[in-house]
Amino acid sequence: MSTDWKEEVSKCxxxxxxxxxxxxFLETGDExxxxxxxxxxxxxxxxxxxxxxxxxxxxxxxxxxxxxCRTVCPSGVDYEVIISAMLRGVAENMGVxxxxxxxxxxxxPRRILFDTMLKISSKIQRFIPMKKRGQMRHLxxxxxxxxxxxxxxxxxxxxxxxxxxKLKNPRMRVGLFTGCLINYIYVDIAEAVVDVLNRMNIxxxxxxxxxxxxxxxxxxxxxxxxxxxxxxxxxxFESHKLDAIVTACATCTKTIKMDYxxxxxxxxxxxxxxxYDISEFIEKYCGDEYEANPVKEKVxxxxxCHLLWVRGISDEPRNVLKKSSNYVxxxxxxxxxxxxxxxxxxxxxxxxxxxxxxxxxxxxxxxxTVATNCPGCVMQIADGFAGKNSxxxxxxxxxxxxKALVNGGIDKGDEK
Amino acid sequence: MKLFxxxxxxxxxxxxxxxxxxxxxxxxxxxSAIEDRICYSYDGTKQKxxxxxxxxPGGTSDVSxxxxxxxxxxxPIYARGAGTGLTGGAVPLMGGIVFDLKSMNRIxxxxxxxxVATVEPGVVTKDLQDEIAKFDxxxxxxxxxxxxxxxxxxxxxxxxxxxxLKYGVTRDYILALEIVLPDGSxxxxxxxxxxxVTGYDLTRLFIGSEGTLGVFTKITVKLIPKPKKIETLAAYxxxxxxxxxxxxxxxxxxxxxxxLEFMDKMTINAVRSYTGTDIGEDVKALLxxxxxxxxxxxxxxxxxxxxxxKENKAFSTKVAETAKEREAIWAARRSISxxxxxxxxxxxxxxxCVPRSKIKEILQxxxxxxxxxxxxxxxxGHIGDGNIHVNIMYNDDPGQxxxxxxxxxxxxxxxxxxxxxxxxxxxxxxxKSQFMELEISPKELxxxxxxxxxxxxxGIMNPGKMFLS
Numbered sequence: 001m002s003t004d005w006k007e008e009v010s011k012c013x014x015x016x017x018x019x020x021x022x023x024x025f026l027e028t029g030d031e032x033x034x035x036x037x038x039x040x041x042x043x044x045x046x047x048x049x050x051x052x053x054x055x056x057x058x059x060x061x062x063x064x065x066x067x068x069c070r071t072v073c074p075s076g077v078d079y080e081v082i083i084s085a086m087l088r089g090v091a092e093n094m095g096v097x098x099x100x101x102x103x104x105x106x107x108x109p110r111r112i113l114f115d116t117m118l119k120i121s122s123k124i125q126r127f128i129p130m131k132k133r134g135q136m137r138h139l140x141x142x143x144x145x146x147x148x149x150x151x152x153x154x155x156x157x158x159x160x161x162x163x164x165x166k167l168k169n170p171r172m173r174v175g176l177f178t179g180c181l182i183n184y185i186y187v188d189i190a191e192a193v194v195d196v197l198n199r200m201n202i203x204x205x206x207x208x209x210x211x212x213x214x215x216x217x218x219x220x221x222x223x224x225x226x227x228x229x230x231x232x233x234x235x236x237f238e239s240h241k242l243d244a245i246v247t248a249c250a251t252c253t254k255t256i257k258m259d260y261x262x263x264x265x266x267x268x269x270x271x272x273x274x275x276y277d278i279s280e281f282i283e284k285y286c287g288d289e290y291e292a293n294p295v296k297e298k299v300x301x302x303x304x305c306h307l308l309w310v311r312g313i314s315d316e317p318r319n320v321l322k323k324s325s326n327y328v329x330x331x332x333x334x335x336x337x338x339x340x341x342x343x344x345x346x347x348x349x350x351x352x353x354x355x356x357x358x359x360x361x362x363x364x365x366x367x368x369t370v371a372t373n374c375p376g377c378v379m380q381i382a383d384g385f386a387g388k389n390s391x392x393x394x395x396x397x398x399x400x401x402x403k404a405l406v407n408g409g410i411d412k413g414d415e416k
Numbered sequence: 417m418k419l420f421x422x423x424x425x426x427x428x429x430x431x432x433x434x435x436x437x438x439x440x441x442x443x444x445x446x447x448s449a450i451e452d453r454i455c456y457s458y459d460g461t462k463q464k465x466x467x468x469x470x471x472x473p474g475g476t477s478d479v480s481x482x483x484x485x486x487x488x489x490x491x492p493i494y495a496r497g498a499g500t501g502l503t504g505g506a507v508p509l510m511g512g513i514v515f516d517l518k519s520m521n522r523i524x525x526x527x528x529x530x531x532v533a534t535v536e537p538g539v540v541t542k543d544l545q546d547e548i549a550k551f552d553x554x555x556x557x558x559x560x561x562x563x564x565x566x567x568x569x570x571x572x573x574x575x576x577x578x579x580x581l582k583y584g585v586t587r588d589y590i591l592a593l594e595i596v597l598p599d600g601s602x603x604x605x606x607x608x609x610x611x612x613v614t615g616y617d618l619t620r621l622f623i624g625s626e627g628t629l630g631v632f633t634k635i636t637v638k639l640i641p642k643p644k645k646i647e648t649l650a651a652y653x654x655x656x657x658x659x660x661x662x663x664x665x666x667x668x669x670x671x672x673x674x675x676l677e678f679m680d681k682m683t684i685n686a687v688r689s690y691t692g693t694d695i696g697e698d699v700k701a702l703l704x705x706x707x708x709x710x711x712x713x714x715x716x717x718x719x720x721x722x723x724x725x726k727e728n729k730a731f732s733t734k735v736a737e738t739a740k741e742r743e744a745i746w747a748a749r750r751s752i753s754x755x756x757x758x759x760x761x762x763x764x765x766x767x768x769c770v771p772r773s774k775i776k777e778i779l780q781x782x783x784x785x786x787x788x789x790x791x792x793x794x795x796x797g798h799i800g801d802g803n804i805h806v807n808i809m810y811n812d813d814p815g816q817x818x819x820x821x822x823x824x825x826x827x828x829x830x831x832x833x834x835x836x837x838x839x840x841x842x843x844x845x846x847x848k849s850q851f852m853e854l855e856i857s858p859k860e861l862x863x864x865x866x867x868x869x870x871x872x873x874x875g876i877m878n879p880g881k882m883f884l885s
Contacts, residue, residue, distance in 0.1 A: 013763075014462050015753075016500040019540075019564040029518040029538070030455075031499070037455040040464075044454050055451045074754040 005085035006046050011077045012039045018069035018079075023305075023336035024062055027350050033062040035069040035079050042082050045089065052093035060086045061346045065219065066305030066336055084218070091221030100220055109211060109228055111158075118152055118184055150185050150379060157183045157190035161206040165194070170203035172285065175242040177233075177275075179252035180212050181375035189248050189375060192402040193278055197246075199405050200286045209236045213255040214263070219341045223263075230256075230263045237271065244285075245275045248398055250304035250374035251340075253277045258310065277307055278398050279317040279373055292324040292404035299325035299400055300367035302358065302381065303334040304374035317373050317397045324404035330365035332357070339380025351380075359384040362392060371397040430468060433489055437471065437513075440481040445472045445519070456514045459499045459506040460561075461847060467494070467508040472519035476594065476602060476633040479515065483631065484600035486513055492879045493598075495627040497538060497569030500561045502765060503845025505573060505626050509880035515631060517568050523547055524634065532591060532608050534636045537568025544637075554642040556583035559841065560753075568632050574624030576767075576841030581800030582672040582708075583640075585841065587623045594634035595622060598872045608636050621867065626843050627878040629871045643708035646674065647718055648736040650745045651725035652699045656680055659701035660775050662728035663799045666705070667772075669724060671717050676800035677704040677749055680779075683756070683794040683807075687748050690755035695748065698731075703799070704749055752796060759792050760809035764820055768831045769803040769840030781830040782806060785823055791816065793823070803840035828854055844882050852883065 018035040019025055025034035032041070038059060044050045063083050070079045157178045174197065182189045194204045211233055214226035233256065237245060247253045257275040260268045276284070299321055307313045314334070321327045338344070338354030358381060362370045370381055370392060382394040437446045447453070447470040456470045468491075473479045486493045492512030499506050508514050521538035528551040535544055541562040545555050558577035559565060565575070571593070576585040592606030606612060606619040622629055653659040663676055679687070681700045688695050695702070703725065707717050722733050736742045756763055770778050779795060786793050797805040808823055810816040828838050832854045839848055852861065865883060869875075 013460070013757075014458050014499075015460050016498050016561070016564045019498060029521065031516070031518075032452055032455040040454050040458060041451060044450075050450050050454065053451065055449055059451060075757060076754055 005042065005081050008078055008081045009039050009043045009046060011075050012036065013075045014040075015074060017072055017074055021068035021072050023066065023068070023338075023354055024064060024347070024350060027353050032059045035063075035073075035077075035083075038063060038086065039077070039079070039082055042086055045086070052090055054094075057090050057094055058346060060090050061342055062350075064305065064336060064340055064343050066309050066340075068305070068309045071309050084223075087219065087221035088223055089221070091223075096217075096220050096222050100216070100222075109225070109232060111209065111211060114212075115156060118156075150382065152184055153187040155187070157187040158206060158208060158210070160187060161190060161194055161204075162208060164203065164205045165198055167198065167201060167203045169201070171201045172243040173203045173205065173241070174244040174246055174281070175237060175240055176204055176206045177210060177213070177237075177245055177247040177249075177252055177256060178206065179247060179249040179375065180216075181379065182248060186375045186378065186396070189378075189396045189398060192396065192399045193246065193248050196282070196398055196402050196405060197286075200282075200289045202286070205240055205242065207236050207240050211236075213249075213252045214259075215251050215255050216341060218255075218259070227263055230260050234260075234264060234268070234271070242274065244281060245271070246278050246281045247275070248278045248373065248375070248396055250277065250307040251376055254306040254310045277311070277313055277316070277373060279320045280311075280313055282401070283316040283319055287319075290405065292401060294323065295325045295400060295403050297325060297369050298328055298365075298367045299369045299371050300328050300330045300362060300365045301333060301397065302330070302337060302362070302370055302372040302377055304372055304377045305336050305340075307373055308334050317371075320401055321371060321397055324401045325369075325371075328365050328367050330361045330367065330370075332361045335361065337377050337380045337384075339376050344380075355380060355384040359388070359390075363390075367392070369393045369395055369400070371395050371400050373397055429489065433485060433491060434469065436485050437469065437482060440485060441471060441473065441478040445474060445478060446470075447472065456496060456499070456516060457508065459496075459501045459504060461502060461504045461507065461845070463504050463507045463846075465507050465509045466511065467514040468511050469513045470516055471513055472516045474519060476596065479596045479631050479633050480600040480602060482513065482515070483596055483598055486876055487598050487600065487874060490874050490876060493631075493876050494878050495537075495568070495572065495631045497566030497572070498540070498561075498564050500565045501569060501573060501845065502767075502842040503573075503839070503847040505843055505845045505878070505881060506569070507846070509846060512876075517566065517631075520633065521566075526551060526553075526639075527608075528553060528639075530608065531610065531639045532636055533639060534592075534608070534634055535567055537566060537571070537632045537635060539567050541565055541567050541570055548639055549642060552642050553639040555589060555637055555639055557586045557589055567635055567637070571623055571632060571635055572625065572627050573843035574841070576798070576801070576803060578675040578677060578798060580798055580803065580841075581667075581676055582674050587620065589638045590619060590623055590635065591638050592634075592636035593619050593622055593632055595630040596633055597630045598874065598877055602633070603630075606636070610638060624843065626845065626881055628868060628882050629877060643674070644710050645714055646706055646708045646742070647714050648742040648745050649703075649705045649707070649718065649721055649725075650734045650736075650748075651703045651705070651722075651730040652696070652732045653701040653703070653725075653728070653730050654698055655729065656701040656779065657776055658729045659703050660779075660799065662703060662725045662730060664772065665724040665728060666721050667800065669720050671707070671720055673705045673721065673800065674708040675704065675706040675798075677797065678702070678799035678804070679704070679749070679752070679796040680794065682759070682792060683752055683796045686755040686759050686794060687751055690758050691748065691751050693748055696732075702748075703730075704745065749796075752794075756794055756807055756809060759794065760811045762810050762812075762817070762820070764808040764810075764824055765842075766806040766808070766824060766827065766838075767797075767803060767840045767842040768806055768827065768836055768838060769801060770831060770834050770836030772800070772802045774834040774836065775799065775802055775804065778804070778830060778834055778836065782827055785826045785830070789819065789823070791820055791823060798840075801840065802836070825851075846880050849882060849884050 022034045031037040214229040217225035337358040338351040344351040492510045494508045496506040517538040520536040524534045526533040556579045558579045559575040792809045794807045810820040838851045
């Protein structure tokens with residue numbers, strides 16, 4: 001791995017094409033906040049010209065790891081190899097801050113502990129006023145000041161969906177990888193996945209014991225923790241006989257389908273091949289299986305970076321939405337919403353600028369609901385609308401499909 | 417000249433300059449950390465040289481104040497747009513101060529009724545094109561870096577691009593400039609009128625001056641009506657000369673295509689193996705032709721173009737009418753750059769330009785020069801202008817880099833011998849300054865140097881570029 005990135009940086013021809021797509025550079029115009037700049041910094045690290053400093057860490061953390069740059073790079077640089085090495089370098093040379101370290105190393109790998117911690121928080125949050133359209137200001141434990149973030153669910157998705165609903169002659173048997181945001185906050189997304197697939201005669205198992213995919217720790221360079229999580233998740237999913245694994249989180253899909261190939265090695269390939277984004281799965285296996293009665297609401301779709309730019313998936317969620325709603329396209333649907341982990345904490349001002357643009361695009365489209373395929377984007381965009389008292393709803397595309405299948409697609413709440 | 421010297425006096429000079437700069441333009445616009453300096457040390461040539469300070473000016477007065485300080489202390493100074501140049505124009509070879517002009521990126525005004533727009537130098541060319549398209553207007557110069565290079569950089573290098581045959585190059589669209597001279601004084605050249613012949617044409621002197629005379633702070637460009645429609649044709653040939661003859665015949669028929677791009681066998685092979693496109697093995701040359709205008713004019717011109725290709729033994733032609741079909745055809749052209757790296761890891765991309773009647777001759781010369789060599793040369797480019805990109809691809813084996821350089825040297829001599837030019841659109845920078853004397857006679861060179869020393873007596877503007885000494 002360490003030799004890899006050192007060779008990879010030499011491939012960069014310094015043409016500057018990454019300028020055209022980097023959401024951070026488009027806001028700042030800072031050469032230090034675009035792949036070409038960071039690759040030069042990696043080169044300087046390799047050549048022992050510089051060492052890790054606070055400034056360098058901020059430049060490394062300014063990367064959203066959306067991988068747009070890799071898609072357009074004329075020289076074929078695998079930027080992910082480089083940024084991962086730099087994140088690891090930051091962690092190894094400057095350490096991971098104490099609180100995240102405790103969470104990554106000791107809490108994330110232990111489901112019961114994680115559950116307990118969050119349960120305590122969910123109790124505490126009930127005493128905090130200022131609830132607003134299901135969002136609340138400042139959730140303890142998740143270190144995000146000033147943000148509208150949703151309340152924790154009383155019962156996690158894993159617990160709620162512990163029992164597999166048995167079908168008589170299921171066409172397929174798939175496993176659901178929930179991911180943390182869906183497990184603890186957007187439980188209804190998980191329920192929608194199970195409900196929709198069940199309606200298509202597919203049995204859904206929610207393997208107990210599954211853990212965080214490892215993105216939070218790897219995005220702070222703590223690959224040791226990520227590896228541990230990957231090993232444990234592998235054990236859990238390999239112990240079930242599954243035809244496929246679906247997720248409703250773009251980032252989890254990227255991590256367990258793509259990153260695990262690096263973390264766990266090529267032996268993960270057969271499992272990786274079976275992992276699908278939920279819309280991708282439905283289009284591939286259920287495209288002709290259902291007839292939805294489209295909901296009346298005007299729905300638009302936001303492309304999560306990790307689905308569009310890492311996996312090239314854009315048609316599938318749109319096709320599902322076109323069948324299940326009054327679909328309209330927004331301009332700049334592929335532009336980043338600004339959400340995503342450590343970036344939103346270190347570069348909060350940039351996060352807000354990107355969010356403002358996204359909210360404006362959605363409003364221009366005239367849609368009253370924005371759907372996407374990532375709970376992280378749901379959280380971010382909902383934050384943008386909550387802040388301005390808008391009536392636009394933010395949801396996951398699978399929930400639109402669920403609505404279109406339930407009640408023949410007539411959603412009474414939306415008819416007024 | 418390096419500011420970060422070992423001696424105490426130089427060290428304190430650096431501190432003094434830094435203090436004065438911070439006082440003059442504000443702390444947040446002056447970067448001196450090693451991490452920032454590294455990010456402004458390179459351009460599209462992959463050359464590297466560390467600047468001592470990076471200044472991100474907010475407007476003309478910041479540029480002027482910085483230049484006054486640089487001039488006082490005789491510190492080298494380099495104007496940098498997006499750092500995408502291909503001849504080293506923005507590389508701070510001698511240390512000193514780099515201006516990051518990306519920070520000056522406002523479109524100041526668009527006057528649709530006057531057909532002009534005024535912008536700051538850091539505006540990305542495509543952003544300007546998109547903005548004026550809203551008024552149904554068009555700024556034609558279209559270098560392949562248009563989506564990421566800046567208008568300031570385009571003017572400094574006099575960038576060309578694929579629309580040159582019909583619409584000309586950057587120079588043909590610049591009406592007026594606001595320029596800060598090395599002593600910090602501000603001059604305005606040209607007028608915001610579509611024509612002006614008052615006095616010497618200082619504007620043109622500064623276009624293509626590669627940052628060696630002054631720094632642009634405002635640029636007024638000429639606009640034209642946006643063509644209503646574009647249609648694309650791809651024509652496949654089994655012989656290179658046939659493609660060149662076809663291009664000639666198209667122009668002989670009094671048709672100026674919006675673009676007339678050529679790819680040779682080596683380029684096509686690289687693209688084929690890179691993208692897996694369905695270009696057949698028997699295709700040894702191809703032309704990519706865009707015709708623009710009205711529905712009517714295109715329906716008249718496209719058959720003429722297609723016939724010209726067929727008359728010259730094009731064994732297949734393909735017309736694309738929808739945006740999607742056009743995109744599919746153009747994808748091959750766009751993938752050339754990455755595809756070439758599959759041939760070999762290193763590339764010298766020359767941008768020679770010859771009279772159109774000499775294209776066949778120069779390509780034959782290039783073949784001869786490389787006859788018994790182990791190096792691959794891929795030729796493609798703007799054949800209507802005679803501007804051919806000769807790409808010399810070489811690997812890491814010992815002696816290969818030297819061999820590539822010697823081929824470049826020979827090619828340049830042949831180009832000048834057929835009355836061509838060593839640079840059609842990339843500029844000279846430091847990469848090609850050694851060839852200046854091939855094309856420019858001592859007397860003209862002396863005149864150029866007198867201009868240089870008139871505007872920049874202390875030699876602080878982009879030292880090491882354009883001239884060998």
